[in-house]
Amino acid sequence: xxxxxxxxxxxxxxxxxxxxxxxxxxxxxxxxxxxxxxxxxxxxxxxxxxxxxxxxxxxxxxxxxxxxxxxxxxxxxxxxxxxxxxxxxxxxxxxxxxxxxxxxxxxxxxxxxxxxxxxxxxxxxxxxxxxxxxxxxxxxxxxxxxxxxxxxxxxxxxxxxxxxxxxxxxxxxxxxxxxxxxxxxxxxxxxxxxxxxxxxxxxxxxxxxxxxxxxxxxxxxxxxxxxxxxxxxxxxxxx
Amino acid sequence: xxxxxxxxxxxxxxxxxxxxxxxxxxxxxxxxxxxxxxxxxxxxxxxxxxxxxxxxxxxxxxxxxxxxxxxxxxxxxxxxxxxxxxxxxxxxxxxxxxxxxxxxxxxxxxxxxxxxxxxxxxxxxxxxxxxxxxxxxxxxxxxxxxxxxxxxxxxxxxxxxxxxxxxxxxxxxxxxxxxxxxxxxxxxxxxxxxxxxxxxxxxxxxxxxxxxxxxxxxxxxxxxxxxxxxxxxxxxxxxxxxxxxxxxxxxxxxxxxxxxxxxxxxxxxxxxxxxxxxxxxxxxxxxxxxxxxxxxxxxxxxxxxxxxxxxxxxxxxxxxxxxxxxxxxxxxxxxxxxxxxxxxxxxxxxxxxxxxxxxxxxxxxxxxxxxxxxxxxxxxxxxxxxxxxxxxxxxxxxxxxxxxxxxxxxxxxxxxxxxxxxxxxxxxxxxxxxxxxxxxxxxxxxxxxxxxxxxxxxxxxxxxxxxxxxxxxxxxxxxxxxxxxxxxxxxxxxxxxxxxxxxxxxxxxxxxxxxxxxxxxxxxxxxxxxxxxxxxxxxxxxxxxxxxxxxxxxxxxxxxxxxxxxxxxxxxxxxxxxxxxxxxxxxxxxxxxxxxxxxxxxxxxxxxxxxxxxxxxxxxxxxxxxxxxxxxxxxxxxxxxxxxxxxxxxxxxxxxxxxxxxxxxxxxxxxxxxxxxxxxxxxxxxxxxxxxxxxxxxxxxxxxxxxxxxxxxxxxxxxxxxxxxxxxxxxxxxxxxxxxxxx
Numbered sequence: 001x002x003x004x005x006x007x008x009x010x011x012x013x014x015x016x017x018x019x020x021x022x023x024x025x026x027x028x029x030x031x032x033x034x035x036x037x038x039x040x041x042x043x044x045x046x047x048x049x050x051x052x053x054x055x056x057x058x059x060x061x062x063x064x065x066x067x068x069x070x071x072x073x074x075x076x077x078x079x080x081x082x083x084x085x086x087x088x089x090x091x092x093x094x095x096x097x098x099x100x101x102x103x104x105x106x107x108x109x110x111x112x113x114x115x116x117x118x119x120x121x122x123x124x125x126x127x128x129x130x131x132x133x134x135x136x137x138x139x140x141x142x143x144x145x146x147x148x149x150x151x152x153x154x155x156x157x158x159x160x161x162x163x164x165x166x167x168x169x170x171x172x173x174x175x176x177x178x179x180x181x182x183x184x185x186x187x188x189x190x191x192x193x194x195x196x197x198x199x200x201x202x203x204x205x206x207x208x209x210x211x212x213x214x215x216x217x218x219x220x221x222x223x224x225x226x227x228x229x230x231x232x233x234x235x236x237x238x239x
Numbered sequence: 240x241x242x243x244x245x246x247x248x249x250x251x252x253x254x255x256x257x258x259x260x261x262x263x264x265x266x267x268x269x270x271x272x273x274x275x276x277x278x279x280x281x282x283x284x285x286x287x288x289x290x291x292x293x294x295x296x297x298x299x300x301x302x303x304x305x306x307x308x309x310x311x312x313x314x315x316x317x318x319x320x321x322x323x324x325x326x327x328x329x330x331x332x333x334x335x336x337x338x339x340x341x342x343x344x345x346x347x348x349x350x351x352x353x354x355x356x357x358x359x360x361x362x363x364x365x366x367x368x369x370x371x372x373x374x375x376x377x378x379x380x381x382x383x384x385x386x387x388x389x390x391x392x393x394x395x396x397x398x399x400x401x402x403x404x405x406x407x408x409x410x411x412x413x414x415x416x417x418x419x420x421x422x423x424x425x426x427x428x429x430x431x432x433x434x435x436x437x438x439x440x441x442x443x444x445x446x447x448x449x450x451x452x453x454x455x456x457x458x459x460x461x462x463x464x465x466x467x468x469x470x471x472x473x474x475x476x477x478x479x480x481x482x483x484x485x486x487x488x489x490x491x492x493x494x495x496x497x498x499x500x501x502x503x504x505x506x507x508x509x510x511x512x513x514x515x516x517x518x519x520x521x522x523x524x525x526x527x528x529x530x531x532x533x534x535x536x537x538x539x540x541x542x543x544x545x546x547x548x549x550x551x552x553x554x555x556x557x558x559x560x561x562x563x564x565x566x567x568x569x570x571x572x573x574x575x576x577x578x579x580x581x582x583x584x585x586x587x588x589x590x591x592x593x594x595x596x597x598x599x600x601x602x603x604x605x606x607x608x609x610x611x612x613x614x615x616x617x618x619x620x621x622x623x624x625x626x627x628x629x630x631x632x633x634x635x636x637x638x639x640x641x642x643x644x645x646x647x648x649x650x651x652x653x654x655x656x657x658x659x660x661x662x663x664x665x666x667x668x669x670x671x672x673x674x675x676x677x678x679x680x681x682x683x684x685x686x687x688x689x690x691x692x693x694x695x696x697x698x699x700x701x702x703x704x705x706x707x708x709x710x711x712x713x714x715x716x717x718x719x720x721x722x723x724x725x726x727x728x729x730x731x732x733x734x735x736x737x738x739x740x741x742x743x744x745x746x747x748x749x750x751x752x753x754x755x756x757x758x759x760x761x762x763x764x765x766x767x768x769x770x771x772x773x774x775x776x777x778x779x780x781x782x783x784x785x786x787x788x789x790x791x792x793x794x795x796x797x798x799x800x801x802x803x804x805x806x807x808x809x810x811x812x813x814x815x816x817x818x819x820x821x822x823x824x825x826x827x828x829x830x831x832x833x834x835x836x837x838x839x840x841x842x843x844x845x846x847x848x849x850x851x852x853x854x855x856x857x858x859x860x861x862x863x864x865x866x867x868x869x870x871x872x873x874x875x876x877x878x879x880x881x882x883x884x885x886x887x888x889x890x891x892x893x894x895x896x897x898x899x900x901x902x903x904x905x906x907x908x909x910x911x912x913x914x915x916x917x918x919x920x921x922x923x924x925x926x927x928x929x930x931x932x933x934x935x936x937x938x939x940x941x942x943x944x945x946x947x948x949x950x951x952x953x954x955x956x957x958x959x960x961x962x963x964x965x966x967x968x969x970x971x972x973x974x975x976x977x978x979x980x981x982x
Contacts, residue, residue, distance in 0.1 A: 012575060013483050015399020019669045022685070038573075052667075054397040057483025113392050115664045144396070144664045206666075214672045214683065214798065 004228045005031040007045030009075065009091075011066045012037065016052030016088065016208065023208040024049075028224055037069035047084050047227050048075055050091025052144070052206060062105060062147050063093030072098055084128040084227050085200045089145055092192075092202030101195055101202045102160065103152035105145075109185030113146040117217065118183055120191045120205055121171040124164050127194045128230035129201045129223045138175050139168075139219035141205040143183060148204040150186040150193075160193060168192035168203060243274060251278035251457075257612055264606040272544045272592065273600045277607065279457070279510035279548055280517060283774050286611035289740035290772045293753040301766040303729050305429060309522075311352040311505060313768020315730040316429050317794055319687040324358035324432070325424040327366075327695065327734040327790045329773035333477040334419040338386025342419050343394040343480040344552050349423040350400060351506035351555070354489050357433035357496045358425030361668055362682045363395050365405040365421045366695040366734070366788045370414025372651060372976045380409075381976060383417055390480075391421070392662040397482035398489065402663035403671055404680035405695055409651045410830075412699065415778030420734040420771075422695055422790045426684065433496055436503035437519035437527055437558045437584050444516075444527055444582040447571055448488050448507075448554040452537035454478045455511070455550025484553040491574040492555060500563035507554040513547045513607075515556040517590045521608035529582030530593040543594040558584060618750050619743035627704055630824050630838030638903055640876075640957040643832055645968050647873045647907065648880060650831045654972035655884070677803040677885065678868065679724040681795065690798035694720035694791055699784030701825045701840035706748045708840050709825075710755030710787045712911055715848045716871060717791035718763055722852040723867040723914055725800045725859030726793025731760060733770040733789050738782025740774045748785040749774075756787060762845035763852065765791065800860050804868035805886035809944035811865050812923045813882075813893050816851060817913030818936045819875060821899035827872045828907035841911045847935070848912045854933040855914065863926050867916045874907035876950060876958060878915050883948055883962045884969065890948050890962045893941030897953040905952050917943055 006024040010017045017034060025032040033043055042048060056065035066072070072094075079085045079100055087095040095101040108114060117140050122133040133139075152160065160166055168191040172181035177189040184204070192203035207220030248258055251274060261269055261277050269277065283289060299307040305322050306314040312326040330345025346363065353360045367387060370380040395402045400423070437444070455478040495501055503523070505515040512534070516527045531546045541549075557578075559567045564580070571578040585591070590607065592600040647653055660675035672690060673681035679694040696717040702709030718728040733756060738745040760767055776783045795801055806813075823829050824838020858864050870878040875895055883890050898905040918926045923939060930937035948965055950958040 013397070013486055015397075015486070015667060019667065022669060026685075036573075053399055054483065054486075057397060057481070057486075059483065112389075113396055113662045113664070115396075115666060116661050142666050144666060146396070209666050209669055212669070215666075215669055216674065 003031045004047065004231055005033065005045045006047045006049055007033055007035045007042045008049050008051055009071055010034050010036050011055035011069060013055045013057050014051050014053035016206065019208045020049045020051045020088065023211045024224060027211050030228065035071060037071045040070050040074055042074050042078055046231055048078055050087040050094050052089030052091060055090055055094060063090060063097040066094045067098040076100065079200050082197060082199050084230065086129055086223065087202040088206055088208065089204055092204060093147065095200060095202045100200050101193060102156045103150055105147050106149045106151050107147050108149050114183050115142065115144040117142050118205065119171050119181065120168045121175055121177065122167065123169055124167045127167055127198045127201055128227045130167055130226055132226040132229055133222045138171060140217045141207055141210045141220050143205050145204055148186065149184040150190040152187065157187060163196065165194050166190050167194055167201065243268065251275065252282060253278050257281060260612065264610060265602065270599065272547065273602055275544045275548050276513045276600055276602060279513055280607040281611045285510050285514060287772055288612045288614050289616050289774060290735065290749065291613050292615050293750050296753065297757045297767045298761050299766050299768065301764065304766050304768060306432060306768065308769045311355045311435055313730065313732060314356065314432055315768060315792065317689060317691065319689065320429050321684065322427045322429040322432060323424055323691055323792055324353055324356045324427050325422065325732055325790065325792055326352050326769045327420055327422040327732045327788065328771040329734050329736060330419045330421065331417065331736065331773050331776055334387055335383070335417055337477040338383045339390035339393065340477055340479050342387040342390030344478045345419055345421045346391055346394040347480045347482065347485050347552055348508045349421045350398065350485065351508065353423045353425040354492055355433065355435065355504050355506050356427060357431050358427035359493060360400045360423050360425040361670060362424045362680065362693065363400050363402040363421065364680060364693060364695050364790065365391055365402065365419065366697060367405065367407045368413040368418035368699065368786060369409050370411060371409050376414040380414060385977070387417065387419055388659050388662055394480055394482045396664040398486045399667050401665045401667045401671055403665050403682060404675050407656055407659060410699065410784070412784045415781060416776045416783050418736050418783065418786060420788050422732070424691065424693060424792065433501065434503055435505035435519050436523040437525050438502050438523045439560070440584055440586045442502055442558050442561050442584045443564060443580050444529060444584065445557040445559060445567065446534055446554065446579045446581045447557060447576055449481060449484050449551055450535040450537035451546055451549045451554070452551045453541065453545055453549060456545060456548045478550050478552045480552050487574045487576055488553055488555055491571050491576055495567060495570050500559050500567050502558040502560060504555060504557045507556060509550065511548060511550045512556070517604045517607040519556065519558065520590060520604035524588060526585035526587040526589040526591065526604065527582060528585050528591040530596065532595045533579055533581040535577065535579050543592060543599040547592060616740055616746045617743045618747035620747055621744035627837050628839055632823055632901065632904065635833055638832060640902055640906055641960060643903065644876050644958050647828060647831060647877055648965060648969040649972050650827060651972055653827060653873050653877055655970045656973065657970065658973035672798060672801055673724060673803050677805060679720040681724050681801045683798045688797050690795040690801055692721040692724035692726035692793040692795060695788055696720060697786050697788035699786040700830065700836055702752060702786060703784040703836065704825045704838065705840050706751040706785050707755040708843060710752035711759040711843050712840060713787055713789045714756055714759035714763065715843055715911060716869065717789040718765060718852055719869050719914065721791050721793030722855040723869050724793065724795070725802050725856065726795045727856045728763060728765045728791050728793045728852065730768050731765050731789055731791045733767055733787055735772045736776055736783060736786040736788065737774050738777045745782060752785055752787045759845060763849055796860065800862055802859055802864055802867055804881055805866055805884065806882050806889045806891065806917050806943045807865045809889055811917040811919055811943045812939045813891055813941045813943060814916050814918060814923070814926060814937055815913065815940045816854070816916060816930060816935055816937050818910065819898040819905060819908055819913065820910045821904045822908045822910045823904055826874070826907060826909045828874065828903065841909050843911045850933045851912050851914065851935050854930055854935050858926055858929055863918055863922045865917045865919065867914055870913035870915060871909060874909055876906040879950060880948055880965050882915055884966045888946055888962060889943050890945040891941055891943045892945065892949040894951045894954060895940055902952055902957055906957060
């Protein structure tokens with residue numbers, strides 16, 4: 001049986017592309033391939049990762065220009081047919097700009113970039129990227145962003161809550177979502193969401209930075225292991 | 240030529256005798272364009288004319304050195320067929336005038352120096368000096384601090400190179416002249432280093448990157464003059480950075496370097512196109528002919544003079560093999576960059592600049608680069624030294640140890656720098672196995688078992704009191720810091736920040752500091768592979784403290800042996816390596832508590848220092864140590880406290896031997912060559928045995944455990960507080976300065 005294959009999209013200005021690739025391929029031993037943004041095919045990938053970074057230098061708005069890259073048509077087709085897509089940090093911003101996820105990511109409330117480990121609580125486990133986590137499980141994962149303040153209008157927010165599409169929230173030492181535990185001002189402490197079909201997930205934290213004990217946390221592994229398990233359960237592949 | 244009079248020369252920062260040398264080198268009067276070219280190449284910043292005679296005395300060779308000074312950056316062999324390529328540079332003057340862009344373009348410039356060598360940049364650090372954040376110039380300083388930190392973050396975060404560590408000091412002499420020194424390290428194949436050479440007659444010369452504008456004209460000349468109240472008017476001479484453009488250039492250049500179409504490359508930093516063309520030609524004894532009409536321009540109507548002297552950022556000059564142009568252009572087009580063919584290599588040794596076919600400058604490259612003036616400037620020992628070196632400790636008022644300890648923890652120089660490094664992406668590339676704030680930065684080398692530790696250190700106050708010993712102490716501290724991470728120091732780079740070299744007292748400080756660096760580096764067998772000199776750091780005639788900053792790189796053979804400053808668990812033994820002496824001269828304690836900058840800096844025995852550094856490496860690689868932390872600012876009291884911070888709440892109870900009759904001297908003395916380590920009870924004997932063999936004084940002073948920090952001196956109680964309380968006083972001091980502003 002072939003190994004699960006990850007496509008890591010590379011926009012000009014992506015800078016966590018190597019990290020996602022390294023984790024999928026060298027830490028976990030899956031197949032991984034970079035896909036340049038000017039390409040129009042995903043090269044038969046089973047999972048697509050839109051990595052972190054500063055695509056197009058964050059010019060205009062974060063993620064605003066990358067949504068027009070040629071490869072995004074293929075990503076969109078892949079996603080609408082149910083393929084698992086994970087947007088991390090700038091990848092999340094691109095997914096929002098491309099309207100594959102609702103809402104927007106605006107500047108952190110203190111207007112400063114934050115790079116640090118945070119605690120996030122898994123809210124939902126029925127997505128391909130969280131099915132191996134336990135509901136309420138708290139993960140220690142780094143964030144690194146200046147614009148991670150999730151915002152959506154009240155109606156969208158209500159929909160997200162009602163349809164259980166908020167999958168990660170920032171939480172404190174006692175696992176509670178609080179003002180003090182919120183690093184960027186995100187509405188309802190949102191750190192990650194999914195689409196209606198639950199196959200497209202956007203996260204501000206960087207799970208690929210938390211997959212090795214040497215880096216101080218392995219809590220990010222669950223996102224990669226989940227999607228591999230999810231594909232295996234669909235009978236398409238084995239890990 | 241009648242265009243050149245005294246006023247023109249002054250505007251170009253050239254002296255009368257220098258003009259005479261230009262005429263002699265050309266055999267005729269220069270044109271205005273030629274004069275401009277000479278003025279930037281012969282500026283202090285580019286020519287090192289005041290410092291060169293001293294720099295020549297530094298040790299630059301060693302078995303690991305692959306590239307010493309003279310190229311865009313130095314390189315050392317780290318095994319596995321790899322080289323560590325690194326350098327430190329200053330961007331002091333631009334950062335004072337325009338903090339965000341000044342600091343950002345400093346980062347951009349040092350990154351280009353590294354990837355120009357064919358190396359993938361993997362780590363950034365910085366060494367910063369500002370004035371006090373309160374008091375007379377507090378508001379201005381806070382604005383500069385916010386701008387510099389945001390500029391470093393804005394550039395480094397965007398381009399995706401982690402800022403993994405550094406140091407920040409706050410002291411009065413930097414209020415009117417902050418220091419922004421940036422360090423970058425990259426990895427390259429040891430046999431794949433790329434040089435800044437222009438070889439092969441007829442080979443095409445390409446210009447790639449941002450378009451040329453009028454920004455930064457005479458930036459190098461500005462960096463070679465003192466500040467006065469007109470400095471703000473020089474703002475147009477500060478460039479604007481574009482990290483996205485540089486990210487594209489970085490990726491495109493590294494992709495091009497994988498093939499063999501490239502001959503040489505150099506970035507256009509200080510003195511822009513002029514420096515890149517003449518240095519590349521001079522290094523290989525060739526000439527370069529370009530026509531400025533082919534140079535992509537951002538503004539209309541630019542003259543050849545302006546194009547040659549512009550310091551617009553994110554531009555590279557490349558020489559490629561003739562016939563390979565299509566593949567070169569294809570790579571740049573992939574990255575949406577335009578590579579402009581602006582000229583070719585010649586065999587006449589001349590820099591020939593044309594404007595629409597008409598020759599506007601024709602100068603031998605050697606005249607610009609090799610034959611630039613070299614001055615042996617007069618040196619005089621400053622008179623102030625006799626006074627400031629006198630310190631009568633007995634006259635100091637007695638202090639309450641715990642209150643004093645708390646005051647030191649809250650000193651901005653000692654306090655946690657989390658407010659700063661949290662703004663830097665210090666984890667991208669997933670190599671940071673020791674996170675910022677935990678000691679020397681440690682970056683693993685993927686694909687190998689190894690890791691590199693790095694530290695930047697300097698102490699201007701020590702150098703003010705004794706530049707020779709102060710500079711030696713800077714080398715020792717940086718080397719000791721990487722040793723505390725478990726590394727063997729293998730190479731160093733220096734950034735020498737001083738005042739006006741035309742003043743004999745400043746030149747004496749410079750000469751003494753370089754002598755100190757040389758002596759310390761020779762004693763440790765750590766070669767200097769490159770660096771940067773920043774002179775004229777004065778505002779309204781007041782010089783900064785002489786501030787040599789050392790960046791030391793160390794090698795850890797097995798990355799899993801890396802250690803940090805923090806205690807790991809209760810029940811370990813706390814061991815003090817080295818001895819504490821009655822040495823309060825130049826200490827943070829003396830400054831913060833008694834308001835004095837006096838005395839002699841701590842003594843330094845290089846034989847003992849080397850033994851200590853080697854001992855740390857041996858003990859760490861045998862996995863005998865659980866933590867290691869250098870004793871420096873604030874003495875052993877602050878060091879022990881820092882061992883308990885970020886340590887999951889593990890405290891300690893120790894008894895320190897008395898170094899003097901006064902308690903303050905034992906607790907806060909900054910004696911050199913000391914390290915606090917911790918080890919399990921089972922491994923303690925092995926550590927002590929190794930120390931004995933190395934001839935390093937070692938003593939178990941207590942144990943880790945509990946939630947309190949208890950320090951007694953020869954049985955007499957000195958400090959007894961909750962670790963949380965101490966940590967709270969230390970952890971958010973910097974935030975406090977800015978929150979107060981916001982409210």
